[in-house]
Amino acid sequence: MLFKAVKPVVQVALLIVGITMVCFGVMRGEADAVLAKAIRLCLECIGIG
Amino acid sequence: MARFRGLIQAAATLATNIHLPNFAKGGIYQGAGKAVCVPGLNCYSCPAASGACPIGSFQSVVGSSKFSFSYYVTGTLILIGVLLGRFVCGFLCPFGWLQELLHKIPSKKLSTKKLKPLTYIKYAVLLFAVVLLPVLVVNDVGMGDPFFCKYICPQGVLEGAIPLSIMNVGIRSALGKLFSWKLAILIVVAVLSVLFYRPFCKWICPLGAFYALMNKVSLLGIQVDQCKCVSCGKCAKVCQMDVDVTRTPDHAECIRCGKCVGACPVDAISFRYGLGVTGDKPAQSTQACENK
Ligand code: SF4
Ligand code: SF4
Ligand code: SF4
Numbered sequence: 001m002l003f004k005a006v007k008p009v010v011q012v013a014l015l016i017v018g019i020t021m022v023c024f025g026v027m028r029g030e031a032d033a034v035l036a037k038a039i040r041l042c043l044e045c046i047g048i049g
Numbered sequence: 050m051a052r053f054r055g056l057i058q059a060a061a062t063l064a065t066n067i068h069l070p071n072f073a074k075g076g077i078y079q080g081a082g083k084a085v086c087v088p089g090l091n092c093y094s095c096p097a098a099s100g101a102c103p104i105g106s107f108q109s110v111v112g113s114s115k116f117s118f119s120y121y122v123t124g125t126l127i128l129i130g131v132l133l134g135r136f137v138c139g140f141l142c143p144f145g146w147l148q149e150l151l152h153k154i155p156s157k158k159l160s161t162k163k164l165k166p167l168t169y170i171k172y173a174v175l176l177f178a179v180v181l182l183p184v185l186v187v188n189d190v191g192m193g194d195p196f197f198c199k200y201i202c203p204q205g206v207l208e209g210a211i212p213l214s215i216m217n218v219g220i221r222s223a224l225g226k227l228f229s230w231k232l233a234i235l236i237v238v239a240v241l242s243v244l245f246y247r248p249f250c251k252w253i254c255p256l257g258a259f260y261a262l263m264n265k266v267s268l269l270g271i272q273v274d275q276c277k278c279v280s281c282g283k284c285a286k287v288c289q290m291d292v293d294v295t296r297t298p299d300h301a302e303c304i305r306c307g308k309c310v311g312a313c314p315v316d317a318i319s320f321r322y323g324l325g326v327t328g329d330k331p332a333q334s335t336q337a338c339e340n341k
Contacts, residue, residue: 003265008325010266011131018127025121030110031084034121037109038083038093038101045094045105045198045205046213046220047228 050320051307054139058146064099065089065143066208071096075216086125088133089142090256092202094209104179104202104256108195112183126256130263134270138250138257139304144204145250145257151242159244162291167252168302174201175255197255199227203235246289251302261301269305270326271298276338277317284309284318294318298328 025031050057065087068078077096087100103122110119129137138145152158161167178197187193198205210228214221241248250257273284273295285293287308292300294309310318 004325004327007266007327011268011324014127014131014266018124018131021120021124021127023124025119025124028116028120030116030119030121033110033113033115034086034101034106035081035084037106038098039077039079041077041213041220042092042094042105042109042195042198042205042209044195044227045092045202046210046224047206047231048220048223048225 051310054306057140058143058149061089061141062143062146065091065141066095066097067099068097072212073216075213075220077213086122088129088137090144090202090204090254091142092204092208094205094213096209096212098208102204105195105198108179108183108193108198111180112187112193112195114187114191117184126259127263130260131266132268133260134264134267134305135257135260135301135303136267136269136305137260139306142256143208144254145247145304147207148238148242148247148249151239152246154243156243158246161245161248161251164252165291170252171254171258171261174253175258179255200230201234201253203231203238203249206231206235247304250304251290264301264303265299267299268322268324268326270321270328271303271305271310272319272321272326273298273329274317274319275329277315278313279315279317281314283312283314287312295329 071078074096077094078098082099083093083101085100086103086106087098088103090104091098091100091102093101093105103126107119107122110116110122133141174197178201182196183193185193186196206228210220210224210231214224238249245251271294278295280295284295288294289308290302290304290306292303294300294303297303305320307320310320
């Protein structure tokens, strides 16, 4: 019952947290790290590493 | 929408792997789109992959010497989780779709109802193979292995190693024990998928585990109108994820496939989207229902 009351608040809070985390991650270069990994063949994924 | 689920799953798989000519070239797409995570489990070593696998990306960021946590990937997963929850599993994930297709192969079908404790394995896989081990087990220069990708995930072999090794002799000759191990996992998952409904999703997948945790707070939900429900149990019977939607509409295992919506003879079950949507519309009193 209590969760029902706070659910919209939790949802909005999580959306804000999510957007903030994405922006912070991009700012500190994580998106570049993801790109660098994803455009090279991942040896561990295909079973060579 | 649930009626067109197969088509949506096919379209989502195509959108997630749009660079099809790369299969013939034996190389992978290397454009800027690879900086963005796709919602489902889809290996970035698939020649056609349009984006990055969120589970692979998380491990590669935390396993690098520069970072020990990924705000970018976690934030992306929180956003997808709040917006869609496990709808991703039911409609958008290529590996979920593959398991469903395999399950359509005529054979004896086995129930997973008595194997419910196994559904907790996927949370351990998420915690250890994805989050902890890549950060804690590092080499001299502070880099950790992507444990889930390296030792568990069958997608890398299916989408990456197999098509690439067919077209590329260099890759073919480099495949060793690790490939054999993961090929064995892929074969086991494929065989189990014929017998059981979505065994990898239910028991192993760390991405499914994350979305499962988000199902309770997702904007997309399923609502059961208790005034209309005649307790016939048809919804629970049709559910292949072993969920009784009348009891737990936001159950972690519900992949929002919508089969229960179609099975209900009195249209008591419906998809809902929005802030504060709750799973059940309770029948406060018989009178409250009669007044409706
Ligand atoms: S549980 Fe994992 S593999 Fe299954 S549909 Fe969800 S994300 Fe895909
Ligand atoms: S409860 Fe309904 S929507 Fe959820 S998995 Fe079962 S049949 Fe699909
Ligand atoms: S199928 Fe409909 S009427 Fe039957 S138990 Fe489920 S919600 Fe109630």
